[in-house]
Amino acid sequence: MDIRMNRYELELYIAGQTPVSRRAVANLRKLCERDMPDACRMVVIDILERPAVAEEKKILATPTLIRAYPPPPCRIIGDMSDMEKVVFYLDMSAVETMPAPREGEKQ
C-alpha cells in the first residue's frame, strides 16, 4: 500500500443516532478506513451534545461533512449515499492517482 502524501481532515456533524446519521457515519468510515487509510482523519461531532459548536460552525443541515483540510474548507450535506460523488465534491479523487511520496513525509 502506498503511503499517501495528502492528508484530509474531515468533520462530520450529526444530530443524534438517527438512521440517517448512522448511514452517514458508516459511509464515511468506509471511505476513510477502507479506501484510503492513513490519508484521511475523520471526526464525528454530535451536535445534540454540543449545540454551541453547531452555532459556531454555522451548521444548518445534518449530516454535514466539512473538509477542514486542505483549504479552502468546503461542505456537503446528506447521508453520503453516493461515495463517488462525495469523493468528487471534496476533491479527494486526487488521492487515487497521486504518485507515491518520498518516505518520511507521512504525518
Place this chain on the structure above:
Amino acid sequence: MKKTTDRPSLAKLPTHIPGFDLIAMGGLPKGRPTLVSGTSSTGKTVFAVQFLAAGIIESGQNGVFVTFEESPDDIRMNMISLGWDIAAWESEGKWAFVDASPQDDDEITAIGTFDLAALLVRVEHAVRQIGAERIVMDTLGSLFGRFTDRSAIRREILRILRSLKTMNVTALVTSERRDESGPLDRFGAETFVFDAVIILRNHLEDEKRRRTIEIFKYRGTTHHQGEYPFTIVPEEGIAVLSLAGMELKQQSGDIRITSGSQALDDICGGGFFRDSIVLVSGATGTGKTLMTTEFIQGGAGNGEKCLLFAFEESREQLFRNARGWGVDYERIEAEGKLRLVCEYPEVSGMEDRLIMMKKVIGTFKPDRVAVDSLSALERVSSVKGFREFVIGLTSFIKHQETAGLFTSTTPTLMGGESITEAHISTLTDSIILLRYVELYGEMRRGLTVLKMRGSQHAKNIFEFTIDGQGFHIGKPFHNISGILAGMPAAGAALQEVDRLDALFRSEERP
C-alpha cells in the same frame, strides 16, 4: 354542561409595535407562529426586528433572531438608525442571533437525504440560553433558495415551528412574495401552519409611496380587517396608523373657551367647547388666518398653551401678519405659550406628518391646536390618505381634551365648498363659514356659524370687517339671500332705501 365560553380563549401577546396591537385587537397569537408576507422592501425585516426590540424594551421579553438572508453584522448596522442597539442587547443576554445566512464556504451540495436538525438544535439552544419568549425567522424564501429539495425544507420548517410551539415561544416568520397578487409565499409553505398571517404592502398611489399592513388571517379570534397605513419613523421604527382602534369615547365636556372674539363667542352661544374641533371655511383672503390668530391670542391671554401648525406661511410671515392685527406672536412664544410649526406640505408624506404632529402635540401638551390650513395638505395627498390623516388627527386632538381649530380654503371666491369639507365636516363639531358677499359692486365679508354641536347658536349671516385691530363682527345681513350659494340677491319687493335700511337693522325681523 360545559359551555363554549369555558374554553380557554386564544391568548395574545402584545407586540408593542405602535398601533399594531390595536388592529390585531391585542397582539399576536401567544406561543404560536405568525407569518409576515410581503414583496421586497415592504419592511418585513424592520417589522421582525421591531417585534423583538419592542419585546425587550417594553415587556422585558428576550428574543432570538434567526437570519437566513442578511448577516448579523448587517442587521446590527442597519437597525442602529432606528434606535436599536442590538449588540448591546446581545452582551446583556437579551438578544441572540442564529446565523443561518449564506456563508462563503457553503455552496450547499446535498448527497443523499438530510434534515435541518442542526438548525432546530441551534434554535432551541439559543432560546434556552437566553430564555427567549419571542423568535423571528427572516426570511423563509432565502432558505428555500439554497436547497434543491424543497419538500424536505418545507417538512423541516414545519418541524421547527412545531417545536417552537411546544417551547411556548411566539414566532414571527417572514416570507417574500413575488408580486402583490401572487401567493403569500414563493414556495407554497402552507399558510395553514400559521395561526395568523400579516401582509405588508408598498403601493405607489397618486405618485406617493404608501405602506400598508393587513391582517389577512387570524385564527380563532377577531381582528380589524383591511389595510392600514404605516410608516417607518427614524429612531422609532414602524408606527401603524390605526383608525380602527379608535373609539368614539372622547370626553364631551360643556366647558366653554373663548374664540378670541367676544362677538363670535356671543354668536356661538358663549364660546367654543373646550373638547371640540372647529372648522373655519372660506375663500382666500376672507380672514381664516386672522381667525386662527385670534383663537391663539384668546387662548394665550387666558394662560393657555397654543400650538399652530402652519402649512402655508413661514414663521416670519406669520409674525408679520399677527403684528398687523396687533398680536405679538414673538412675545407669546417667548413666554412659552405658543409653539409654531411651519412646514411645506410637500416636505413629508401624510403618515409621517401625522406621526410628527402627534409627537409635537404629545410633548408640548397644548390647550389649543390650530392648523392653517388643512386644504394645503389636501393637495399633496391622495383622497384616501387625506381622509385617514384628518380622522387620525381629529381623534387624537379630541382624546387630548384639547380645542382644535382647522382652516379650509374654498376653491372659489364666492360660495362653494371644498373637498376638505366634504371629508371632515362630519368630524368637526362646529363649522364657521367666512364668505365674500358682493353687494352693489362692493366686496363685503360675511360670517355664519353653520353648525355647533350641542349648543344653540345665532343663525344669521353677520357682516364683519378686518382692520389693524383684528376683525369686527357687525350686524347680520338682512333681506339678502343666496350668500352661501355665492349669488347674493336683495329681496325683490323692497325699495332701495328700505333695503339699505333693512340691511343693517339690529333687531331680528318679526
